[in-house]
Amino acid sequence: MREVAVVGVGMTNFGISEKTQIEMFSEAAMEAITESNIEPRDIQALFLGNVLGDFEEGQMNMAPMCAADIGIPNIPATRFEGACASATVALRDAYMWVASGFYDMVLAGGTEKAMVMGTPMATRTFAMGSDSRYESFAGITFPGAFGMAAHLYSKKYGIPLEKLKEQMAMVSVKNHKNGVLNPKAQFRKEITVEKVLSGIVIADPLQLLDCCPFSDGAAALVFASADKAKDLTKKPIYIAGTGQGSAGPLHNQKDFTIVKSRVISSQQAYKQAGIGPEDIDVCELHDCFTIAEILAIEAMGFFEYGKGSQASEDGETALDGKIPINPSGGLKAKGHPIGATGAAQAYEIVKQLREECGERQVKGAKIGMTDTLGGDLATVCNIIFRR
Amino acid sequence: MREVAVVGVGMTNFGISEKTQIEMFSEAAMEAITESNIEPRDIQALFLGNVLGDFEEGQMNMAPMCAADIGIPNIPATRFEGACASATVALRDAYMWVASGFYDMVLAGGTEKAMVMGTPMATRTFAMGSDSRYESFAGITFPGAFGMAAHLYSKKYGIPLEKLKEQMAMVSVKNHKNGVLNPKAQFRKEITVEKVLSGIVIADPLQLLDCCPFSDGAAALVFASADKAKDLTKKPIYIAGTGQGSAGPLHNQKDFTIVKSRVISSQQAYKQAGIGPEDIDVCELHDCFTIAEILAIEAMGFFEYGKGSQASEDGETALDGKIPINPSGGLKAKGHPIGATGAAQAYEIVKQLREECGERQVKGAKIGMTDTLGGDLATVCNIIFRR
Numbered sequence: 001m002r003e004v005a006v007v008g009v010g011m012t013n014f015g016i017s018e019k020t021q022i023e024m025f026s027e028a029a030m031e032a033i034t035e036s037n038i039e040p041r042d043i044q045a046l047f048l049g050n051v052l053g054d055f056e057e058g059q060m061n062m063a064p065m066c067a068a069d070i071g072i073p074n075i076p077a078t079r080f081e082g083a084c085a086s087a088t089v090a091l092r093d094a095y096m097w098v099a100s101g102f103y104d105m106v107l108a109g110g111t112e113k114a115m116v117m118g119t120p121m122a123t124r125t126f127a128m129g130s131d132s133r134y135e136s137f138a139g140i141t142f143p144g145a146f147g148m149a150a151h152l153y154s155k156k157y158g159i160p161l162e163k164l165k166e167q168m169a170m171v172s173v174k175n176h177k178n179g180v181l182n183p184k185a186q187f188r189k190e191i192t193v194e195k196v197l198s199g200i201v202i203a204d205p206l207q208l209l210d211c212c213p214f215s216d217g218a219a220a221l222v223f224a225s226a227d228k229a230k231d232l233t234k235k236p237i238y239i240a241g242t243g244q245g246s247a248g249p250l251h252n253q254k255d256f257t258i259v260k261s262r263v264i265s266s267q268q269a270y271k272q273a274g275i276g277p278e279d280i281d282v283c284e285l286h287d288c289f290t291i292a293e294i295l296a297i298e299a300m301g302f303f304e305y306g307k308g309s310q311a312s313e314d315g316e317t318a319l320d321g322k323i324p325i326n327p328s329g330g331l332k333a334k335g336h337p338i339g340a341t342g343a344a345q346a347y348e349i350v351k352q353l354r355e356e357c358g359e360r361q362v363k364g365a366k367i368g369m370t371d372t373l374g375g376d377l378a379t380v381c382n383i384i385f386r387r
Numbered sequence: 388m389r390e391v392a393v394v395g396v397g398m399t400n401f402g403i404s405e406k407t408q409i410e411m412f413s414e415a416a417m418e419a420i421t422e423s424n425i426e427p428r429d430i431q432a433l434f435l436g437n438v439l440g441d442f443e444e445g446q447m448n449m450a451p452m453c454a455a456d457i458g459i460p461n462i463p464a465t466r467f468e469g470a471c472a473s474a475t476v477a478l479r480d481a482y483m484w485v486a487s488g489f490y491d492m493v494l495a496g497g498t499e500k501a502m503v504m505g506t507p508m509a510t511r512t513f514a515m516g517s518d519s520r521y522e523s524f525a526g527i528t529f530p531g532a533f534g535m536a537a538h539l540y541s542k543k544y545g546i547p548l549e550k551l552k553e554q555m556a557m558v559s560v561k562n563h564k565n566g567v568l569n570p571k572a573q574f575r576k577e578i579t580v581e582k583v584l585s586g587i588v589i590a591d592p593l594q595l596l597d598c599c600p601f602s603d604g605a606a607a608l609v610f611a612s613a614d615k616a617k618d619l620t621k622k623p624i625y626i627a628g629t630g631q632g633s634a635g636p637l638h639n640q641k642d643f644t645i646v647k648s649r650v651i652s653s654q655q656a657y658k659q660a661g662i663g664p665e666d667i668d669v670c671e672l673h674d675c676f677t678i679a680e681i682l683a684i685e686a687m688g689f690f691e692y693g694k695g696s697q698a699s700e701d702g703e704t705a706l707d708g709k710i711p712i713n714p715s716g717g718l719k720a721k722g723h724p725i726g727a728t729g730a731a732q733a734y735e736i737v738k739q740l741r742e743e744c745g746e747r748q749v750k751g752a753k754i755g756m757t758d759t760l761g762g763d764l765a766t767v768c769n770i771i772f773r774r
Contacts, residue, residue: 067635068639076631080467082465248454378451
């Protein structure tokens with residue numbers, strides 16, 4: 001397999017959009033294409049993440065519609081759905097089609113218009129990512145699942161719940177602080193631990209500001225063979241490794257403080273890249289809830305199991321910490337248009353490795369990683385990028 | 388890229404099932420795995436076609452649930468959605484991951500439980516495959532789109548509508564005749580041209596028996612590298628070529644009697660296989676409506692444009708014709724569980740090339756092809772198989 005590079009990236013502002021999902025994707029795609037110094041006709045295939053286009057806008061088979069909207073109606077165009085991990089799964093697939101030598105240049109990304117449903121309806125609809133036979137009909141939602149994870153974490157590691165709540169709040173505070181520095185973020189406002197802890201309870205012990213929002217948005221990347229990339233950009237960012245793991249329904253998972261799908265996925269990615277977690281300079285990961293970020297930094301190997309909440313308290317995941325996590329603001333502050341999130345994470349990492357992130361730049365970042373989780377920990381997909 | 392072979396196939400009966408989509412897929416997958424002389428743990432990744440699991444059963448992110456159900460919860464498991472072409476898109480992707488050398492053995496297929504919605508609701512829901520901005524909200528459904536195609540065909544080629552209706556009826560009669568010979572088919576009953584022509588009108592000029600049913604069902608295939616395949620089966624069936632094309636929304640398509648997505652897709656597949664349509668011995672194609680089969684045999688190059696309806700009348704697509712089309716009974720008689728259809732087509736072609744089809748066997752078939760259409764002609768995906 002040959003080397004593959006990202007030659008251009010694009011992303012809409014996250015938040016509420018007046019545009020359709022197809023139009024948002026076009027905005028992001030045209031930015032990526034323009035940045036790549038190519039024309040739409042140079043694109044050979046489209047790989048699109050989207051989760052609920054049918055419920056949100058009555059749009060299935062969205063990929064060929066997106067291709068048509070940017071003026072290339074005849075290319076192969078495929079939609080991928082792996083709940084919140086949809087876009088990363090699409091990106092990983094796009095990578096393979098170029099790495100294999102089948103295509104030289106492809107477009108990949110994701111789009112979602114979750115705000116159109118409103119949060120209560122979106123939460124219910126999105127619970128379809130859980131097992132429909134034994135779980136979702138019983139009332140479990142994602143806040144509920146992660147609330148349980150927080151209780152388990154507290155009990156397993158002997159961290160009093162009140163203490164853990166503070167530590168979780170610090171994750172939210174950190175991501176909001178980063179979000180202020182990201183002009184495309186949905187929330188650009190600093191918050192305090194006190195404010196998080198005085199919020200309404202969503203699913204005990206998670207409070208409102210422990211939870212990421214729903215969002216509208218899209219992001220896109222152009223992948224090219226390394227040979228082509230050199231002609232197109234002075235700053236190609238290479239794919240060093242990818243991984244994808246699953247874990248089945250929640251009731252099959254022995255201990256969901258250790259996200260097995262993520263352990264498997266990240267180890268695949270490290271192995272392919274020939275590196276370890278200690279080599280990662282910057283990471284965008286799936287902080288759908290504050291506890292989710294804590295679980296992620298452990299399963300990815302940045303911190304030992306049971307030490308992630310303390311590391312968060314100690315500032316080790318801040319912009320100037322040992323391993324800067326979610327410099328974009330993460331899902332919490334940047335926003336979470338579910339089917340676009342993985343592509344937005346990749347957008348941020350590419351920008352970081354190009355050193356184009358202004359005040360939120362992680363200095364000297366040479367290797368970055370994305371991590372996207374889908375469903376009740378059922379799917380995790382990771383990509384490692386390098387300069 | 389290296390050679391890839393199918394080493395095992397499985398398929399449920401099509402029709403109404405008491406099982407969930409996950410359980411149906413497990414049934415098909417375990418048949419394919421058993422036939423491959425492997426264990427589930429030998430499978431490295433799952434590629435799943437599914438269209439409306441969320442509307443039908445409240446199940447998103449179905450792929451990892453399917454993997455868990457067959458005892459391999461941790462493998463990468465991805466859902467593909469390209470309307471009715473979903474499973475073929477998944478199969479084509481699975482092929483690439485093995486051809487690239489990344490995986491040696493993968494499982495691919497599709498599952499759908501369309502009957503749970505009933506035909507009127509399924510028709511409305513499924514119309515989300517059309518463009519949601521300008522088309523589906525205006526009331527267009529798939530029967531409507533193909534009814535328009537039949538009118539266009541009649542006018543463009545100067546074939547009186549009454550004549551065309553008879554020729555279309557002959558497509559239905561032929562596919563029902565084949566379906567009688569397929570123990571897994573939904574409809575196993577011969578019909579007559581008179582019966583088709585005396586049916587209720589669905590979307591003029593299409594009558595009830597011009598239209599395929601909705602169905603429940605699943606199908607699965609195991610793909611392996613050619614090297615591995617030789618150790619597993621005496622009858623490996625190789626992937627000779629694949630193609631995928633798009634056409635965007637209906638209002639972007641100049642002349643939808645010539646299905647451009649299919650022209651592009653089938654030519655890609657022929658080119659990769661190094662053959663032409665004259666080399667295909669047997670074909671399973673997307674007869675969602677009788678007129679759709681006529682359009683398909685033309686765009687795939689089996690007959691000249693405007694000659695497909697006459698060829699159907701002349702028996703050239705019968706089991707003993709010039710190019711046997713839909714020996715399984717096709718979508719019309721075998722059934723159309725939308726997200727599984729492409730995998731069921733591949734199941735039939737593999738069985739044909741192994742000469743395991745009993746009374747519906749196409750004698751001496753060495754090269755076979757599948758053709759699956761998604762949406763308002765927006766997506767077509769083709770696979771060519773050879774002994």
